Amino acid sequence: MAYSSEVGNVNVEILKEKLNVDRKGAEVVFQNEDLFIISPSIQNGSNWFDLRITNLERYYYSGKKGLLLLRHNKHFLIADLNDFSVQLMKKEDMRTTSTGGEHWKFNILVMQDFYTVYNHNNRNLLYNMKYSEAGSLKKEVEKLLRSIKPFKSFSEDDGNNCIKKYDLIDIDNSRMINHINVFLKSKGFYYYEDNIKNLYLTLRTKPFVIISGISGTGKTKIVQLFAEAIGATEENNQFKLIPVRPDWSDSSELLGYTDIKGDFVKGPLTEMLEHAHQNPKKPHFVLLDEMNLARVEYYFSDVLSVMESRKRVDGQITSSTLITVEEESLTIPGNLYIIGTVNMDETTHPFSKKVLDRANTIEFNEIKLMNFGSITNSETVEPVPVSNEVLESSFIHLIDAFASHEKLIRDVSEKLEKINEYLIPIHAQVGYRVRDEICFYMAHNEEGGQLLSPDDAMDFCIMQKILPRIGGMEAVVRPVLNNLKEELSSYPRCTKKIEEMLGRLDVDGFTSFWIS
DSSP, rough: OOOOHOOOOOOHHHHHHOOOOOOOOTEEEEEOEEEEEEEOOOBBBTTTTEHHHHHHHHHHTTTTTOOEEEEEEEEEEEEEEHHHHHHHGGGOOEEEETTEEEEEEEEEESSSSSSEEEEEEEEEEEEEEEEGGGGGGHHHHHHHHHTTTOOOOOGGGOOOSSSTTTTTOOOOOOHHHHHHHHHHHHTTTTHHHHHHHHHHHHHOSSSSSEEEEEESSSSHHHHHHHHHHTOOOTTSEEHHHHHHHHTTTTTTHHHHEEETTTTTEEEEHHHHHHHHHHOSSOOOOEEEGGGGGGHHHHHHHHHHHHTTTOOOEEEEEOOOOEEETTTEEEEEOOTEEEEEEEEOOOOOOOOOOOHHSSSSEEOOOOOTOOOHHHHHHHHOOOOOOGGGGHHHHHHHHOHHTTTTTTTHHHHHHHHHHHHHHHGGGGGGOOOOOHHHHHHHHHHHHHTTSSSHHHHHHHHHHHHHTTTGGEEEEHHHHHHHHHHHHHTTHHHHHHHHHHHHHHHHHHHEEEEEEEEO
């Protein structure tokens, strides 16, 4: 029994000829305007195949009639995809691997007159498949399609408990992180999973993030692919990359300006604000590429100030007016996330404490040049559009989190009080804003089922909110760094960064978070 790529190519031609469907994205997905087919290969001549949850979700979002179609020797096995998923694809029987993500594995029993498929993890779940030879495939498919309906909506009451759509409020955060991780690998990029978890938690904490690191480490790419994995692309206007230019001296390049005719020309950020307001359930991402080529305080100060006015009105996050366009006041909505990438060299500008105080600074300097697993083992993984509810912050003010996370907040505040004692000599103490945002990060991590251990989460927070504030000359900074190194010895990321800063102090007599 042969199941080679050659046979797979024959399947493509047969499906195109007989059913008028084309392969779309994933190797096993075929579609036309009305029909969605998942057609996985039967593996290794051993009568098993698997179905990925991401492909099943694509079917749910398509609103089309769905078929499962398998080729076994000369026979094509056919099933109503929705009915098959209800009967055999239970959440508790799902499998997870590093390369395949979440999926179900099935085996085929070959009888004299029929085929039966059973769930590999639960052999009590059986499904009898219809079958046809290639010559009568179209006729059998048309007959089956007359008895099934397009998938139009999803309800947990319909018996289909194999999947929770990502736009439900009670999404499993770890499952979404796993999807993003597998998606990144499928594109040939490798990032540590903890860094992906950290980016997710950071965006939930506050929708303004700075990503720093040496050139070529994938700062821009991780933002693009993170957004794409959850359905935000330039094509659907949920993602916009804005290259920052060195000559920006005010907000007009971002927000817009009035031309010599008196007409207002919208800037790219204003266009995204409008689209985000028109689509409040969808997350939108703005990537300011190399944002410190110009002085951030000059062109971004209006956005920074308005961002601090965020509040919740009628259950929705909003802000003060950022700009008025055609008598319409535009605020910063809760579904807009702004990420800036930065390099630190002779062509760029440093950040003021005003900027650092309002952002989380994520450093990407970890490189694994010999990691080819994400290339050699990757398979096509499709984006899964998500609701903004999975990213939107649960907290705006500390009082929002205090009742449900009082012990956590007190523990974090006590730790920050101790750190502040060491920061007094360089006037770098953290205030209420930083305390609140660290508490929000820790609370979101706790609510998400401990995506990170408490120590790892706190390690990221101190690394991103406190260490970027530290810099100066030998006499003042060295005692501060030495004290912090001892105080933060249980946090490996912070310890490593402090050692780098001390090393630079030894060489130059001056150090900064941005110099390593």
